[in-house]
Amino acid sequence: xxxxxxxxxxxxxxxxxxxxxxxxxxxxxxxxxxxxxxxxxxxxxxxxxxxxxxxxxxxxxxxxxxxxxxxxxxxxxxxxxxxxxxxxxxxxxxxxxxxxxxxxxxxxxxxxxxxxxxxxxxxxxxxxxxxxxxxxxxxxxxxxxxxxxxxxxxxxxxxxxxxxxxxxxxxxxxxxxxxxxxxxxxxxxxxxxxxxxxxxxxxxxxxxxxxxxxxxxxxxxxxxxxxxxxxxxxxxxxx
Amino acid sequence: xxxxxxxxxxxxxxxxxxxxxxxxxxxxxxxxxxxxxxxxxxxxxxxxxxxxxxxxxxxxxxxxxxxxxxxxxxxxxxxxxxxxxxxxxxxxxxxxxxxxxxxxxxxxxxxxxxxxxxxxxxxxxxxxxxxxxxxxxxxxxxxxxxxxxxxxxxxxxxxxxxxxxxxxxxxxxxxxxxxxxxxxxxxxxxxxxxxxxxxxxxxxxxxxxxxxxxxxxxxxxxxxxxxxxxxxxxxxxxx
DNA sequence: ACCTGAACACCGTTCAAGT
DNA sequence: ACCTGAACACCGTTCAAGT
Numbered sequence: 001x002x003x004x005x006x007x008x009x010x011x012x013x014x015x016x017x018x019x020x021x022x023x024x025x026x027x028x029x030x031x032x033x034x035x036x037x038x039x040x041x042x043x044x045x046x047x048x049x050x051x052x053x054x055x056x057x058x059x060x061x062x063x064x065x066x067x068x069x070x071x072x073x074x075x076x077x078x079x080x081x082x083x084x085x086x087x088x089x090x091x092x093x094x095x096x097x098x099x100x101x102x103x104x105x106x107x108x109x110x111x112x113x114x115x116x117x118x119x120x121x122x123x124x125x126x127x128x129x130x131x132x133x134x135x136x137x138x139x140x141x142x143x144x145x146x147x148x149x150x151x152x153x154x155x156x157x158x159x160x161x162x163x164x165x166x167x168x169x170x171x172x173x174x175x176x177x178x179x180x181x182x183x184x185x186x187x188x189x190x191x192x193x194x195x196x197x198x199x200x201x202x203x204x205x206x207x208x209x210x211x212x213x214x215x216x217x218x219x220x221x222x223x224x225x226x227x228x229x230x231x232x233x234x235x236x237x238x239x
Numbered sequence: 240x241x242x243x244x245x246x247x248x249x250x251x252x253x254x255x256x257x258x259x260x261x262x263x264x265x266x267x268x269x270x271x272x273x274x275x276x277x278x279x280x281x282x283x284x285x286x287x288x289x290x291x292x293x294x295x296x297x298x299x300x301x302x303x304x305x306x307x308x309x310x311x312x313x314x315x316x317x318x319x320x321x322x323x324x325x326x327x328x329x330x331x332x333x334x335x336x337x338x339x340x341x342x343x344x345x346x347x348x349x350x351x352x353x354x355x356x357x358x359x360x361x362x363x364x365x366x367x368x369x370x371x372x373x374x375x376x377x378x379x380x381x382x383x384x385x386x387x388x389x390x391x392x393x394x395x396x397x398x399x400x401x402x403x404x405x406x407x408x409x410x411x412x413x414x415x416x417x418x419x420x421x422x423x424x425x426x427x428x429x430x431x432x433x434x435x436x437x438x439x440x441x442x443x444x445x446x447x448x449x450x451x452x453x454x455x456x457x458x459x460x461x462x463x464x465x466x467x468x469x470x471x472x473x474x475x476x477x478x
Numbered sequence: 479a480c481c482t483g484a485a486c487a488c489c490g491t492t493c494a495a496g497t
Numbered sequence: 498a499c500c501t502g503a504a505c506a507c508c509g510t511t512c513a514a515g516t
Contacts, residue, residue: 133432146439158397182359193372200385220459
């Protein structure tokens with residue numbers, strides 16, 4: 001506590017805080033918010049923390065683990081209450097999944113990494129708990145709920161991964177235009193089915209499709225028995 | 240045709256073929272098959288083609304476009320006939336989607352890029368045509384078919400992206416173990432729903448889950464009306 | 479134990495210059 | 498028009514050496 005002059009080394013840097021996993025992840029989140037996940041590299045992060053990249057490896061195994069930690073931090077923003085929705089489990093489930101999707105929408109590349117590197121952080125577990133709970137109120141079987149939760153999260157994550165990059169990435173627009181042109185350019189003789197469904201293939205807003213996709217899944221999940229349970233299931237010839 | 244001695248420059252290289260988009264893509268596919276998509280870089284590809292990376296930019300706009308071309312080449316391997324299946328549209332649809340998924344399973348990272356960069360190559364269009372045709376035989380509305388096809392392909396692609404990387408990536412195994420441990424470590428008081436569904440949350444083989452996921456989607460797609468059509472739809476409050 | 483400098487082995491993309 | 502060398506501006510990760 002005695003004001004015995006700090007050495008004032010490192011010129012004047014304002015109180016470079018000690019390295020720690022928490023501090024590293026927080027800084028990574030800050031960089032992502034400001035400039036996107038693609039800028040959250042070991043080297044850039046080290047620079048931001050005023051050290052060399054090698055120092056980070058004491059706290060973080062590799063870039064994938066770093067991104068996983070950033071993802072979990074972000075999942076803390078998901079509105080688990082589903083406040084905006086009514087009282088029914090279905091509306092609340094839709095609200096929670098929509099909130100999850102919107103959070104991922106804000107951060108394009110993170111949705112992609114979520115599809116690949118299975119999260120297991122505390123915020124992810126909280127989200128999972130909430131979704132299992134809500135879906136179980138549908139009255140579906142344990143197995144339907146368990147497998148269904150996976151499908152719901154996969155769908156939301158994939159939608160975010162698809163859509164979000166289309167919003168933020170300049171080239172994504174071109175891809176969509178290319179597909180639109182390609183579909184319109186198909187001939188009636190070689191691609192009759194596409195021709196016959198053309199307007200509908202490209203119709204609907206993102207929100208409309210998301211909403212419909214949710215209904216499709218919930219209807220399907222609650223009405224399709226899981227094979228190998230008490231429910232009368234179709235014979236499964238798959239290993 | 241006269242055997243007038245070739246200059247025999249460049250030492251002895253065996254007939255370096257002229258650069259062309261086709262040749263570039265073919266070489267890229269060969270590298271991917273041998274060493275994975277992560278090795279299909281502009282620099283590595285140029286090296287394989289015995290030139291400098293800058294030369295490739297005459298034929299290919301960037302790495303993303305290159306990967307898209309590789310993906311479309313690969314889609315040529317999908318079994319569109321669904322030979323193995325019976326006569327019903329449902330079995331054939333399952334067969335085609337399974338074939339699509341299996342092709343992506345072989346090449347992990349490509350599935351991920353397929354989720355992001357909407358393909359529009361000729362092989363993709365052929366696949367799309369076939370799936371639209373099969374699903375339309377269900378008798379579902381034009382809109383249900385059109386939007387449903389998207390969901391089916393998204394589901395298959397996401398499953399491949401998720402699963403495949405888990406198979407090929409050494410670290411993916413660890414992720415799954417981490418999740419398994421995290422789920423088992425949850426407390427009954429903070430995560431009761433997870434606890435109650437635990438065995439089922441982790442049960443089922445990939446094939447079983449894929450099969451069930453297909454049934455869920457087809458059931459849901461054919462029974463959930465698309466909003467804004469003649470079908471009696473639930474009121475949509477989403478923009 | 480924690481931190482670091484320096485190195486190794488790579489990337490994508492551009493651009494001026496050549497043929 | 499096509500091709501290229503060389504450069505610019507980056508990467509992740511490791512390792513021996515320091516404190």
